Structures are given as C-alpha cells and as structure tokens.
Amino acid sequence: MVSRHVSGRHEADLSSGTEPVPIPLVETDRQSIEDLFRVFHNYVTDSVLPDGTPLSNSVPPYTYFNDDRQRQQQQQDSDDQPDDPYICTCIESSDSSWLCTAQDGDSCDCVAQFGNFYSAAQHETPLNLKALPPSLPLVECSPSCPCAERCSNRRTQLCVRIPIAIRLSPSGGLGAFYDPPNETSLPSGTFLSLYAGEYLTTSQARTRWSETPRDQGNYTLSLRLPEMTVHIDPRHVGNVGRFLNHSCQPNCLIEVVRWGGGPGWPRAAIFAKRQVEPGEELTFDYANASGASQAIWPREKAGESGSEGRTRCRCGAKQCRGFMPFDETL
Numbered sequence: 001m002v003s004r005h006v007s008g009r010h011e012a013d014l015s016s017g018t019e020p021v022p023i024p025l026v027e028t029d030r031q032s033i034e035d036l037f038r039v040f041h042n043y044v045t046d047s048v049l050p051d052g053t054p055l056s057n058s059v060p061p062y063t064y065f066n067d068d069r070q071r072q073q074q075q076q077d078s079d080d081q082p083d084d085p086y087i088c089t090c091i092e093s094s095d096s097s098w099l100c101t102a103q104d105g106d107s108c109d110c111v112a113q114f115g116n117f118y119s120a121a122q123h124e125t126p127l128n129l130k131a132l133p134p135s136l137p138l139v140e141c142s143p144s145c146p147c148a149e150r151c152s153n154r155r156t157q158l159c160v161r162i163p164i165a166i167r168l169s170p171s172g173g174l175g176a177f178y179d180p181p182n183e184t185s186l187p188s189g190t191f192l193s194l195y196a197g198e199y200l201t202t203s204q205a206r207t208r209w210s211e212t213p214r215d216q217g218n219y220t221l222s223l224r225l226p227e228m229t230v231h232i233d234p235r236h237v238g239n240v241g242r243f244l245n246h247s248c249q250p251n252c253l254i255e256v257v258r259w260g261g262g263p264g265w266p267r268a269a270i271f272a273k274r275q276v277e278p279g280e281e282l283t284f285d286y287a288n289a290s291g292a293s294q295a296i297w298p299r300e301k302a303g304e305s306g307s308e309g310r311t312r313c314r315c316g317a318k319q320c321r322g323f324m325p326f327d328e329t330l
C-alpha cells in the first residue's frame with residue numbers, strides 16, 4: 001500500500017494504485033486500522049470467484065443457478081463456452097477517429113436491445129434514476145464491444161473515478177466519505193463504485209458465515225435474481241464498496257448491472273441516490289439496497305445489545321428503524 005502526507009493528514013491508497021483515483025485511508029485510530037488489516041487482504045477493482053478467478057474470465061457455473069432446469073441449461077452452456085452473442089456493431093469510422101454510436105442512441109445494437117439509462121455521453125454524467133428498467137438487471141454495453149472507453153453506456157466498467165476517503169464513521173467502525181478537493185456536489189445518479197468481493201454460492205456463503213467470528217461484522221451482499229443467487233463477500237477480498245455503512249435514510253443505492261446481454265455475471269453497482277455534499281458519508285439501505293426491486297438483501301446477524309438478537313442500527317437518521325436488517329435465509 002502506498003502512503004503519503006496530504007495537507008497535514010497521513011493517508012494510504014487502499015487500492016495500491018489499481019483504481020483511477022486513490023482511495024485514501026485517512027488515519028483513524030490504530031485499533032480500526034489493525035482490525036481492518038487483520039481480515040482484509042486484497043483490493044480488487046472487480047469481483048472474483050473464491051479461487052481467485054476474475055469474473056471477467058469466467059461464466060457463472062451451474063452451482064449459482066436457482067432451480068434444476070436452469071442448472072442443467074447452464075451446465076450445458078458452460079461446457080460449450082458460448083461467446084457473448086451481443087457484440088455491438090455500432091462503431092463507425094469518422095475521419096481519423098472511431099465513434100461509438102451508443103452516444104446517439106438507436107444505431108447502437110446494445111442500446112436498441114437493452115436501452116441506455118445514462119443521461120448523456122460523458123462518463124461523469126449520471127444514471128437516469130427515473131428511467132430504470134422495471135425489472136433488473138440494468139444491461140450495459142458489453143466489454144467485448146470494440147468501442148472500449150468511448151462508449152457512454154458502460155459506466156460501471158470504468159472503476160472508481162469519484163474522490164472517496166475511508167475514515168471513522170459516527171455509526172462505528174470505518175465508513176466511506178465523499179471527499180472532493182473543492183466544494184463540488186455529487187449529482188444524483190453518479191456512479192461511485194461496484195460492490196466487489198468474492199462471489200459465493202448459497203452453500204459457500206452459509207459455511208463462511210458460520211465460521212465468521214462475531215466481532216467481524218457482516219459484509220455479505222446477496223443478489224437474488226430470478227435465475228441465480230450470488231452472495232458477494234468483500235471481507236477478505238474486495239474494493240471500496242465494503243466500507244459503505246447502512247443507513248435507514250441513505251444517499252446511495254445499489255443497482256444490479258449486467259455487462260452485455262451474454263451469459264455473464266450480474267454486478268452490484270453503487271450510485272448516488274440524491275445529490276451528495278462534500279464530506280458526507282456514503283451509505284445505502286442494506287434492507288432495500290436497490291431502488292428497482294428487493295433483489296438485494298444483505299444479512300446481519302445477532303449482535304451487540306439488540307433485542308431478539310438483532311444488531312442495533314447507529315445510522316442516526318430521523319427515520320431510523322432501530323435495528324440492522326436481518327435475513328434469516330442464510
């Protein structure tokens with residue numbers, strides 16, 4: 001990890017240079033930092049399988065699928081290693097440069113098929129939260145399309161580009177804060193980061209959870225889609241997403257996103273739910289993480305001093321529900 005001094009505070013880039021912008025861990029108390037590095041070993045910009053295989057190098061094995069017919073179909077597909085059938089042909093030559101027509105809308109194959117939910121062509125421009133598809137997931141253009149970073153419909157594939165610092169949170173432990181160098185607000189709908197970690201099957205997640213010491217908290221975010229269930233565990237391997245705390249009145253939300261219409265993995269992407277001011281802590285509602293559905297439901301286990309074995313919520317929101325969300329299915 002790279003350390004540096006910035007305006008009197010000691011910082012280290014948690015991403016070790018792998019993100020386009022550094023993720024400073026602003027020195028907090030020694031105990032929090034020791035607690036963090038006791039369990040957190042690897043920063044990744046995108047999720048991996050438990051054996052370390054990057055998601056982008058694999059298709060979901062049948063073990064992640066919900067019922068037997070889907071499992072059999074997936075086993076067949078995985079054996080055949082199908083190509084992504086949605087390679088876009090929108091790219092056009094324009095004098096000396098290549099132009100991805102996702103920026104114009106209809107002439108892009110991916111946009112015609114799945115839509116473009118980003119409100120303009122520049123990468124900084126936000127997700128149009130009012131125009132989301134009625135059912136998950138949101139589908140972006142495929143990473144295999146040749147238009148690469150020029151494509152305006154591939155926002156969540158571009159890693160972290162927003163200044164985020166990790167420091168002590170009023171709700172306890174560490175938290176992620178919007179930390180720009182000036183007074184610029186973050187527009188509603190801005191993409192912040194993926195929620196990246198190890199992608200576990202339900203039985204792997206159950207085993208992990210039963211072996212997790214009580215004092216380590218819960219980091220597992222569950223994506224429950226009609227065809228498959230994935231549990232994202234960023235406790236040991238993950239990205240900046242693992243530092244976002246729960247709030248009953250959050251300023252961010254999670255959308256399930258697919259990269260291309262092929263047989264790929266769903267990703268969990270964190271967007272600003274409203275305008276965020278400099279210095280605000282970034283939070284999402286663990287119980288209803290997505291604005292579009294109840295597909296995501298991270299779990300929290302019996303914890304300190306809660307009634308009925310529930311963990312007390314310390315989000316401090318006016319409409320705080322009192323306890324952390326709890327999912328009994330794992």
Ligand SMILES: C[S@@+](CC[C@H](N)C(=O)[O-])C[C@H]1O[C@@H](n2cnc3c(N)ncnc32)[C@H](O)[C@@H]1O
Binds near residue numbers: 169243
């Ligand atoms: C995804 S982690 C968030 C980062 C964590 N605070 C840390 O220091 O690594 C989730 C854990 O943070 C704690 N947490 C998050 N939001 C909380 C809240 N509103 N009240 C109490 N604890 C919270 C819980 O222990 C939970 O298991």
